[in-house]
Amino acid sequence: MLAVVVDQVSKAYRRGARALDSVSLEVEEGEVVAVLGPNGAGKTTLARIIATLLAPTGGRVFLMGRDVARSQADVRRILGYVPQGATAPPESTGEEYLAMVATLHGVPASERRARIRELLRWLELAPAGSHLARTYSGGMRRRLDLAAALLHRPPVLIFDEPTTGLDPSSRRHIWNHIKELVRQNGTTLLLTTHYLEEADALADRLVILDRGKVAVSGRPEALKAALxxxxxxxxxxxxxxxxxxxxxxxxxxxxxxxxxxxxxxxxxxxxxxxxxxxxxxxxxxxxxxxxxxxxxxxxxxxxPSLDDVFQAHTGRTLQEAQEQAIASGMAPEEGRGKAGRPPQRAA
Missing domain, CATH: 3.30.70.980 (YebC, transcriptional regulation domain)
Incomplete structure (x- = not known):
């Protein structure tokens, strides 16, 4: 069964700016698909549309057979979404934040404490569960965000830029948890990233997104071999x-x-x-x-590397695309809400 179907999705903003232009992709159950591209490519816009946080201008999205636009409550019950920015209130403890999210997701009261403890232990956050979120390192905050997205045990997870801003050690730590999640639970994962090594390390299949369009898609090794x-x-x-x-x-x-x-x-x-x-x-x-x-x-x-693949299909390296995004003012991802605030979590 196809877990995620994105069919000709477009998103246009005022003054004619288009974040997405007829984007289509599919994710099978249990598959890990990485959407790779520079900042400003449309990755976060796509993630927010699938997560019911943003309405597309055109096209349709289906999650486990449900129309995302018409069945938002059902979609949110089966979807875990980890946005880019840290979402835990800085003056709440990790346990308090997870308890709040569990309530929003309707996790039965009799199961909340056990689920929170289980996730904190699995993500190696148990000793810090009673500490304020503002004392967490960047890697700890990302793991806390992941715990919040998994509390209601969703079969599908969207992880927007899992390791942006993290040091190499924390980045690999997150990768290991993602691999274990997929291996143990068969979770379907759609992640966005602008890190070539992240896409190579995690993805069964790759979708290169550039200037709001799909440049190419396929298995990483096949895309390299095709060069x-x-x-x-x-x-x-x-x-x-x-x-x-x-x-x-x-x-x-x-x-x-x-x-x-x-x-x-x-x-x-x-x-x-x-x-x-x-x-x-x-x-x-x-x-x-x-x-x-x-x-x-x-x-x-x-x-051949994934950067060679990116260059072959876009005419520039990913680093050059990033630099162009910075020069054009698109370096902060396009998915932020008003006044630069990070998007709120779906619940």
Whole structure:
């Protein structure tokens, strides 16, 4: 059964700004799907629409067969939603906050204490349960948010930017809990992220979202394999680039396409190819360039990455897309409410 179906969903704001443009995706039961893209791509808008917190301009969303627009109460009973910002009141203890959320979700009073203790223990927060939320570290706050989303034992979880702002150790901690949740409970998970390694580590399937549209989707390994070979990167002195061009044009490399060429501020130039049997091709290139008296400063061969996939389908790296988002003022995610406040939790 399909747990989540997003069918041609669009979202337009005033003055013609479009956060989403005919986005479609499907998530099977028990599957982990990552929506990857830079800030401003529409990820949080999509998450909030699925979570019933935002109405789309067009299209429909179904959660476990229920129309999200027409069955909001039913959807919220079977959905756990973890928004980006910390949601616990800073002057409440972790236990007090979870008790409040359990009440909002209708968890039976006879089960609340046991469920809270179970989640605090599982998420390694039991010693801090009686402490004020304002004393929690960033990683602890994210785990507390996850506990709140799981109190009513939903079969479907949406996790918006699970580890933004966390240090690498806390990030991996969250990843381990997510993997265990899916393995033990078969939870269906849709997560949004702008971290390549997060998508690679967690996702069964990937949806790349860019400028409000789906650029490509598929299993991470299949998307990488579709690029057609290894990445080969060659560094030479910029002053010797004419000699490199002459050597490449001499007919020795008719089977090798033209490289992408990028000059760097340090006086070096990088040439980059995607080539089958990258190591053998690199050896041929190095030998020929040495024969043409070109000083090869470095040559690197590595398998395709998700950033290569992103670049192949959007025309820019994810880092470049992030920088463009910052320059355009879209770096704060588009899902915030009025006056920059984080969105409220669905209940």
């Amino acid at each position: 057609g070979g290894d990445r080969v990167r060659l560094a030479v002195p910029s002053a010797q680039l004419p000699a490199v061009r002459e050597a490449l044009a001499a007919g020795w490399f008719d089977d090798i396409p033209a490289p992408t060429i990028r000059g760097l501020p340090d006086g070096t130039t990088q040439l980059e190819w995607t080539l089958p049997a990258g190591a053998r091709a690199a050896a041929r290139l190095t030998e020929a360039l040495h024969g043409a008296a070109v000083s090869v400063l470095g040559i690197f061969v590595y398998p």
